[in-house]
Amino acid sequence: MNAARGKFITLEGGEGAGKSTVLNAVRELLAAHGLDVVVTREPGGTTAGEAIRGVLLDPTLHGRIAPETELLLMFAARAQHVRETIVPALAAGRWVLGDRFTDASYAYQGGGRGQPDERIAELERWAAAGLQPDLTLLLDLPVGVGLERVRGRGPADRIELEAHEFFERVRAAYRARAAAQPARFRVIDASRSLDEVLTQVRAAVTDFLAVNAARGAA
Numbered sequence: 475m476n477a478a479r480g481k482f483i484t485l486e487g488g489e490g491a492g493k494s495t496v497l498n499a500v501r502e503l504l505a506a507h508g509l510d511v512v513v514t515r516e517p518g519g520t521t522a523g524e525a526i527r528g529v530l531l532d533p534t535l536h537g538r539i540a541p542e543t544e545l546l547l548m549f550a551a552r553a554q555h556v557r558e559t560i561v562p563a564l565a566a567g568r569w570v571l572g573d574r575f576t577d578a579s580y581a582y583q584g585g586g587r588g589q590p591d592e593r594i595a596e597l598e599r600w601a602a603a604g605l606q607p608d609l610t611l612l613l614d615l616p617v618g619v620g621l622e623r624v625r626g627r628g629p630a631d632r633i634e635l636e637a638h639e640f641f642e643r644v645r646a647a648y649r650a651r652a653a654a655q656p657a658r659f660r661v662i663d664a665s666r667s668l669d670e671v672l673t674q675v676r677a678a679v680t681d682f683l684a685v686n687a688a689r690g691a692a
Protein backbone atom coordinates (compact mmCIF):
# COMPACT_ATOMS: atom_id res chain seq x y z
CA MET A 475 0.00 0.00 0.00
CA ASN A 476 1.41 3.40 -0.94
CA ALA A 477 -0.80 6.12 0.62
CA ALA A 478 -0.51 9.69 -0.69
CA ARG A 479 1.23 11.95 1.81
CA GLY A 480 -1.21 13.63 4.19
CA LYS A 481 -1.36 17.40 4.73
CA PHE A 482 -0.11 19.40 7.68
CA ILE A 483 -2.34 22.23 8.91
CA THR A 484 -1.33 24.48 11.81
CA LEU A 485 -3.13 27.00 14.00
CA GLU A 486 -1.27 30.00 15.34
CA GLY A 487 -2.14 33.13 17.27
CA GLY A 488 -1.65 35.10 20.45
CA GLU A 489 -3.34 34.83 23.81
CA GLY A 490 -7.11 34.32 23.79
CA ALA A 491 -7.19 33.96 20.01
CA GLY A 492 -9.54 30.97 20.30
CA LYS A 493 -7.25 28.26 18.94
CA SER A 494 -8.79 25.52 21.08
CA THR A 495 -12.31 26.24 19.82
CA VAL A 496 -11.20 26.60 16.21
CA LEU A 497 -9.17 23.41 16.38
CA ASN A 498 -12.29 21.37 17.12
CA ALA A 499 -14.18 22.96 14.24
CA VAL A 500 -11.35 22.23 11.79
CA ARG A 501 -11.06 18.66 13.01
CA GLU A 502 -14.80 18.14 12.45
CA LEU A 503 -14.65 19.67 8.99
CA LEU A 504 -11.74 17.48 7.91
CA ALA A 505 -13.38 14.36 9.36
CA ALA A 506 -16.60 15.21 7.49
CA HIS A 507 -14.51 15.05 4.29
CA GLY A 508 -13.49 11.51 5.22
CA LEU A 509 -9.95 12.47 6.23
CA ASP A 510 -8.06 10.62 8.94
CA VAL A 511 -6.89 13.41 11.27
CA VAL A 512 -4.20 13.43 13.96
CA VAL A 513 -4.55 16.35 16.37
CA THR A 514 -1.42 17.43 18.16
CA ARG A 515 0.14 20.44 19.88
CA GLU A 516 3.38 22.25 20.63
CA PRO A 517 5.27 22.36 22.77
CA GLY A 518 4.31 18.72 23.29
CA GLY A 519 2.79 16.05 21.07
CA THR A 520 5.01 13.22 22.38
CA THR A 521 5.78 11.88 25.85
CA ALA A 522 9.18 13.58 25.89
CA GLY A 523 7.74 16.76 24.37
CA GLU A 524 5.01 16.99 27.01
CA ALA A 525 7.69 16.67 29.71
CA ILE A 526 9.63 19.53 28.10
CA ARG A 527 6.36 21.54 27.93
CA GLY A 528 6.08 21.16 31.70
CA VAL A 529 9.43 22.91 32.13
CA LEU A 530 8.69 25.60 29.53
CA LEU A 531 5.35 26.62 31.04
CA ASP A 532 6.24 26.24 34.73
CA PRO A 533 5.43 29.64 36.30
CA THR A 534 7.93 29.06 39.13
CA LEU A 535 10.67 29.29 36.46
CA HIS A 536 9.59 32.78 35.38
CA GLY A 537 12.72 34.90 34.88
CA ARG A 538 14.94 31.83 35.34
CA ILE A 539 15.12 30.46 31.77
CA ALA A 540 17.48 32.25 29.38
CA PRO A 541 16.06 33.07 25.90
CA GLU A 542 18.62 30.69 24.35
CA THR A 543 17.51 27.87 26.66
CA GLU A 544 13.86 28.56 25.85
CA LEU A 545 14.53 28.44 22.11
CA LEU A 546 16.49 25.20 22.37
CA LEU A 547 13.82 23.57 24.54
CA MET A 548 11.12 24.52 22.01
CA PHE A 549 13.18 22.87 19.28
CA ALA A 550 14.11 19.88 21.45
CA ALA A 551 10.40 19.16 21.86
CA ARG A 552 9.83 19.84 18.14
CA ALA A 553 12.65 17.55 16.98
CA GLN A 554 10.96 14.66 18.79
CA HIS A 555 7.47 15.71 17.65
CA VAL A 556 8.47 15.86 13.97
CA ARG A 557 10.17 12.46 14.03
CA GLU A 558 7.85 10.53 16.33
CA THR A 559 4.43 11.98 15.48
CA ILE A 560 4.15 14.28 12.47
CA VAL A 561 6.31 12.73 9.74
CA PRO A 562 5.10 9.14 10.34
CA ALA A 563 1.46 10.30 10.28
CA LEU A 564 1.91 12.26 7.05
CA ALA A 565 3.76 9.36 5.45
CA ALA A 566 0.83 7.08 6.33
CA GLY A 567 -1.52 9.44 4.48
CA ARG A 568 -3.03 10.93 7.65
CA TRP A 569 -3.70 14.65 8.01
CA VAL A 570 -2.00 16.40 10.93
CA LEU A 571 -3.71 19.31 12.67
CA GLY A 572 -1.24 21.11 14.91
CA ASP A 573 -1.92 23.62 17.66
CA ARG A 574 1.21 25.73 16.98
CA PHE A 575 4.48 24.84 15.20
CA THR A 576 7.68 26.63 14.17
CA ASP A 577 5.93 29.93 13.35
CA ALA A 578 5.39 30.23 17.12
CA SER A 579 9.15 30.14 17.65
CA TYR A 580 9.64 32.96 15.14
CA ALA A 581 6.88 34.91 16.91
CA TYR A 582 7.63 34.26 20.60
CA GLN A 583 11.37 33.52 20.69
CA GLY A 584 12.15 35.73 17.67
CA GLY A 585 9.72 38.64 18.00
CA GLY A 586 9.10 38.34 21.73
CA ARG A 587 12.58 37.48 23.03
CA GLY A 588 14.70 38.96 20.25
CA GLN A 589 16.40 35.75 19.13
CA PRO A 590 17.72 36.23 15.57
CA ASP A 591 15.65 34.79 12.72
CA GLU A 592 18.78 33.22 11.16
CA ARG A 593 19.35 31.17 14.31
CA ILE A 594 15.73 30.00 14.33
CA ALA A 595 15.96 29.18 10.62
CA GLU A 596 19.06 27.07 11.24
CA LEU A 597 17.28 25.12 13.98
CA GLU A 598 14.25 24.75 11.72
CA ARG A 599 16.41 23.18 8.99
CA TRP A 600 18.21 20.84 11.37
CA ALA A 601 15.97 20.00 14.33
CA ALA A 602 12.64 20.28 12.50
CA ALA A 603 14.03 18.69 9.31
CA GLY A 604 12.83 21.75 7.36
CA LEU A 605 9.22 20.62 7.74
CA GLN A 606 6.71 23.31 6.72
CA PRO A 607 2.94 23.25 7.20
CA ASP A 608 0.84 23.13 4.02
CA LEU A 609 -1.65 25.60 5.50
CA THR A 610 -1.38 27.89 8.53
CA LEU A 611 -4.38 29.68 10.01
CA LEU A 612 -3.23 32.74 11.92
CA LEU A 613 -5.90 33.85 14.40
CA ASP A 614 -5.06 37.52 14.68
CA LEU A 615 -6.52 39.95 17.20
CA PRO A 616 -5.46 43.02 19.16
CA VAL A 617 -3.38 42.02 22.18
CA GLY A 618 -5.66 43.79 24.66
CA VAL A 619 -8.75 41.95 23.40
CA GLY A 620 -7.04 38.56 23.73
CA LEU A 621 -5.63 39.25 27.20
CA GLU A 622 -9.05 40.38 28.36
CA ARG A 623 -10.57 37.09 27.15
CA VAL A 624 -8.14 34.93 29.12
CA ARG A 625 -8.14 37.08 32.27
CA GLY A 626 -9.35 35.21 35.32
CA ARG A 627 -9.29 31.74 33.72
CA GLY A 628 -6.80 30.41 36.31
CA PRO A 629 -3.13 30.71 37.15
CA ALA A 630 -0.96 32.12 34.34
CA ASP A 631 1.79 29.91 32.89
CA ARG A 632 5.40 31.13 32.60
CA ILE A 633 4.94 32.76 29.19
CA GLU A 634 1.55 34.29 30.03
CA LEU A 635 3.34 36.19 32.83
CA GLU A 636 5.10 38.38 30.23
CA ALA A 637 4.24 42.07 29.83
CA HIS A 638 1.80 43.50 27.27
CA GLU A 639 4.69 44.78 25.07
CA PHE A 640 6.03 41.24 24.72
CA PHE A 641 2.72 40.11 23.21
CA GLU A 642 2.67 43.15 20.88
CA ARG A 643 6.04 42.03 19.51
CA VAL A 644 4.72 38.46 19.15
CA ARG A 645 1.72 39.70 17.20
CA ALA A 646 3.87 41.88 14.93
CA ALA A 647 6.18 38.95 14.18
CA TYR A 648 3.25 36.66 13.32
CA ARG A 649 1.74 39.28 11.00
CA ALA A 650 5.08 39.86 9.29
CA ARG A 651 5.46 36.14 8.63
CA ALA A 652 1.94 35.89 7.24
CA ALA A 653 2.58 38.86 4.95
CA ALA A 654 5.84 37.31 3.74
CA GLN A 655 4.27 33.90 2.98
CA PRO A 656 0.78 34.59 1.67
CA ALA A 657 0.50 31.23 -0.13
CA ARG A 658 0.72 29.30 3.12
CA PHE A 659 -0.99 31.63 5.60
CA ARG A 660 -4.64 32.57 5.96
CA VAL A 661 -5.12 35.43 8.41
CA ILE A 662 -8.37 35.14 10.36
CA ASP A 663 -9.83 38.17 12.14
CA ALA A 664 -10.14 36.55 15.57
CA SER A 665 -11.52 39.69 17.22
CA ARG A 666 -14.97 38.92 15.72
CA SER A 667 -17.68 36.81 17.36
CA LEU A 668 -17.01 33.10 17.57
CA ASP A 669 -19.58 32.41 14.83
CA GLU A 670 -17.88 34.87 12.49
CA VAL A 671 -14.45 33.45 13.29
CA LEU A 672 -15.65 29.92 12.54
CA THR A 673 -17.19 31.08 9.26
CA GLN A 674 -13.84 32.54 8.16
CA VAL A 675 -11.99 29.41 9.26
CA ARG A 676 -14.36 27.01 7.49
CA ALA A 677 -14.08 29.06 4.29
CA ALA A 678 -10.27 28.99 4.42
CA VAL A 679 -10.12 25.24 5.03
CA THR A 680 -12.77 24.51 2.40
CA ASP A 681 -10.74 26.52 -0.16
CA PHE A 682 -7.64 24.59 0.77
CA LEU A 683 -9.46 21.27 0.37
CA ALA A 684 -10.79 22.33 -3.04
CA VAL A 685 -7.34 23.37 -4.30
CA ASN A 686 -5.88 20.18 -2.95
CA ALA A 687 -8.57 18.04 -4.58
CA ALA A 688 -8.07 19.84 -7.92
CA ARG A 689 -4.31 19.21 -7.75
CA GLY A 690 -4.95 15.54 -6.95
CA ALA A 691 -7.27 15.22 -9.94
CA ALA A 692 -4.87 17.00 -12.33
Ligand code: Z5A
Binds near residue numbers: 487573574669
Ligand atom coordinates in the same frame (compact mmCIF):
# COMPACT_ATOMS: atom_id res chain seq x y z
N1 Z5A B 1 5.25 28.80 22.48
C1 Z5A B 1 6.43 29.44 22.20
O1 Z5A B 1 6.78 30.41 22.87
N2 Z5A B 1 7.19 29.01 21.17
C2 Z5A B 1 6.87 27.93 20.42
O2 Z5A B 1 7.61 27.56 19.50
C3 Z5A B 1 5.64 27.27 20.73
C4 Z5A B 1 4.85 27.73 21.75
C5 Z5A B 1 5.22 26.09 19.93
C6 Z5A B 1 1.85 27.26 24.69
O3 Z5A B 1 0.68 27.49 25.27
C7 Z5A B 1 2.73 28.46 24.94
O4 Z5A B 1 3.99 28.18 24.35
C8 Z5A B 1 2.19 29.68 24.27
C9 Z5A B 1 3.19 29.98 23.15
C10 Z5A B 1 4.41 29.29 23.58
N3 Z5A B 1 2.27 30.78 25.15
N4 Z5A B 1 1.61 31.47 25.69
N5 Z5A B 1 1.25 32.27 26.39
P1 Z5A B 1 -0.69 26.98 24.64
O5 Z5A B 1 -0.64 26.95 23.15
O6 Z5A B 1 -1.07 25.76 25.33
O7 Z5A B 1 -1.59 28.14 25.21
P2 Z5A B 1 -2.10 29.41 24.51
O8 Z5A B 1 -1.44 29.78 23.30
O9 Z5A B 1 -2.11 30.45 25.56
O10 Z5A B 1 -3.50 28.89 24.01
P3 Z5A B 1 -4.78 28.71 24.84
O11 Z5A B 1 -4.55 29.05 26.26
O12 Z5A B 1 -5.26 27.33 24.57
O13 Z5A B 1 -5.66 29.84 24.20
P4 Z5A B 1 -6.53 29.75 22.87
O14 Z5A B 1 -6.70 28.34 22.48
O15 Z5A B 1 -6.01 30.63 21.81
O16 Z5A B 1 -7.84 30.36 23.33
P5 Z5A B 1 -9.15 29.59 23.80
O17 Z5A B 1 -8.86 28.84 25.08
O18 Z5A B 1 -9.80 28.88 22.71
O19 Z5A B 1 -10.02 30.87 24.10
C11 Z5A B 1 -9.68 31.72 25.16
C12 Z5A B 1 -10.98 32.27 25.75
O20 Z5A B 1 -11.58 33.16 24.80
C13 Z5A B 1 -12.03 31.22 26.06
O21 Z5A B 1 -12.71 31.61 27.20
C14 Z5A B 1 -12.94 31.27 24.85
O22 Z5A B 1 -14.26 30.89 25.16
C15 Z5A B 1 -12.89 32.75 24.49
N6 Z5A B 1 -13.07 33.00 23.06
C16 Z5A B 1 -12.50 32.31 22.04
N7 Z5A B 1 -12.87 32.84 20.85
C17 Z5A B 1 -13.69 33.88 21.14
C18 Z5A B 1 -14.39 34.82 20.31
N8 Z5A B 1 -14.30 34.80 18.98
N9 Z5A B 1 -15.12 35.75 20.93
C19 Z5A B 1 -15.19 35.79 22.27
N10 Z5A B 1 -14.57 34.94 23.12
C20 Z5A B 1 -13.81 33.98 22.55
